[in-house]
Amino acid sequence: MSLVVASRSYADFTPEATFDIKKVDLHRLEEGPPLTATLTREEGLKYYRTMQTIRRMELKADQLYKQKIIRGFCHLYDGQEACAVGIEGGITLSDHLITAYRAHGYTLTRGGTVREIMAELTGRRGGIAKGKGGSMHMYTKNFYGGNGIVGAQVPLGAGVALACKYLGNDQLCVSLYGDGAANQGQIFETYNMSSLWKLPIIFICENNQYAMGTSVERSAASTEYYKRGDYIPGIRVDGMDVLCVREATKFAAAHCRSGKGPILMELQTYRYHGHSMSDPGVSYRTREEIQEVRSKSDPISMLKDRMLSNNMASIEELKEIDIAVRKEIEDAAQFATTDPEPPLDDLCSHIFANDQPFEVRGATPWTKLTSTS
């Protein structure tokens, strides 16, 4: 019976606790984020639930992909949850964020629902992009995707930051990229212009050790990604600890908002899945390595242990959250597999904004289709 849970009053739990967090490595900075982080019970439960939701959502996507209900590209985020959740904990929804293609977690933290994310993966009309975008092209307010071209999102993020400065709204833009993208020329071009113009941008390199099948040692002459911004101050952070990520993000956000210009964060993290669903992920790394990270550094387990050992939540409570999350995912998957595909009328729509409807040539000269805004 649920009497056991109901009778346990919330006054029994520790409302707030302070944890030691790993010191970050600094580049061109005298001081870094604090060495401790305070977590309230509410925050803890929220982070736990969000990370668990991302985890379960990605695992469900794995299932649906293997059943061929999701097609094309599917880049899963399980293992990296602390990054998306920690970053969001350090900024607000009126700030801006842009990332590359491993974007399902961010779509959620930026305000998307599991339902519309999954329905986008299955290409249905209820998808967050009405089935037009797919895994790599999901958008919400102040979230600019979901970008398929490696590295292209970084200058885009600087452009968003330029708009923030131009409009004087004290907002900033978080621009994410991976260890593979970190070698892209356009990123260095962006470092240059962001610094010259003191744009309020936080560059974040999610270093999960592998760019597709190429390890960092094989692709980068310098794997100290937090130093690669050269004249841009940088910090290297444990990306598996949601509190580390949050404190580092708060620190970086304060730096930006003070008008000092860009700052670079490297998050050391890990993905359990291969690069995408087409990659088993074990030809370039060992199963033992994956297992070791899972057992020693899993972000959800780490948070769970912290909360339990400090009496901030009960096992039953967390189990209830797990059950609720599982149900949410099941309902979303049910929707995603039963919602109809987009209507054919939608084929040519959304080419131009605010325009009169116009004719679009179909596959044959006699096929005249209509595009609406």
Add this chain to the structure above:
Amino acid sequence: MHFLVANEILYCIEDYCIKAFCKLRTSRSSLTEDRSKMASIRCFLRSGKSAVSVVLRREFSKTSPAAVQVNVRDALNQAMDEELERDEKVFLLGEEVAQYDGAYKVSRGLWKKYGDKRIIDTPITEMGFAGIAVGAAFAGLRPICEFMTWNFSMQAIDQVINSAAKTYYMSAGAQPVPIVFRGPNGSSAGVAAQHSQCFAAWYGHCPGLKVVSPWNSEDARGLLKAAIRDNNPVVFLENELMYGVPFDLSEEVMHKDFVLPIGKAKVERQGTHITLVSHSRCVGFCLDAAAVLAKEGVECEVVNLRTIRPLDVETIEASVMKTGHLVTVEGGWPQYGVGAEICARIMEGPAFNYLDAPAVRVTGVDIPMPYAKILEDHSVPQIKDIIFTVKKVLNM
């Protein structure tokens, strides 16, 4: 009767001036200056309309305040100035656009007037600053991103196509991209292979972009204002050799809210025997060719596309259905080009049944642009090529 005489007199004056100029040219002055001066004499004498009205206007120009002479550069400059003033979200970025007044002086005076915030000099990093421009458009600003020439846009083409053109579609209408990319396109004079390519066909190929190619000052002004006000990505293809060419602009055109519709072609010259369709600088060549052909009794209808994408196929079709003959004229390469698209569309549409001869294309020669003047001259369509082609098509 008087009109015919006046016309004849005018052609004599024109021929005389051109010959006089040829003599002058060998003694001094650069070729680019000469070409633009010759073009400006022609335009001054003709102004894109019938020669007779120009004679009349010349006499009245001192008394009539309605027409003012503006070259293409100044038309673009004024258009940008007015739009910067009208909407605070509009800003300009690119290499040398601010303190240098623009590599081709198109943005002259704007930095002085609007300052660092709105007129931004960028480092020589096209991919980066084009991406920054698109990101700024995502976040609600209205950037004008200048490429010093469209040749350099190849460095940034991913941002133009994948980040700008496709985003509204991929986001199912959630994320519009109100950006203008502009700069000189196509061949210039003596700048050789890497600086002379025409990108009309490349960008014209892509859904999600509007691609505009003005010829004269009215086009430049009206289309740039329309492009800046458009909520979609617009590729604006200027022409360096047209920058210095003056045209008469009426009071109506000089109004600060004058815009031309993107996607609508203009019939610059009415004709009955054959349709010449062109864009950018070649429109002027078509009008020149038409003037010469008129003396032989061939009346060409000259259509100025103004917009490459969306293509105004209806105007072309209406013209072809009237004349029964079609020649397209462009500076770009023939394969998979603008003319190829026009011919294909005519084949697929109602105008085909009205064609009395196959539609053909006059294009740039299918080679990288050479440097030596004699080679360069023979790499681009000349007036004589247009005349030759018209006569072939009309079986003369």
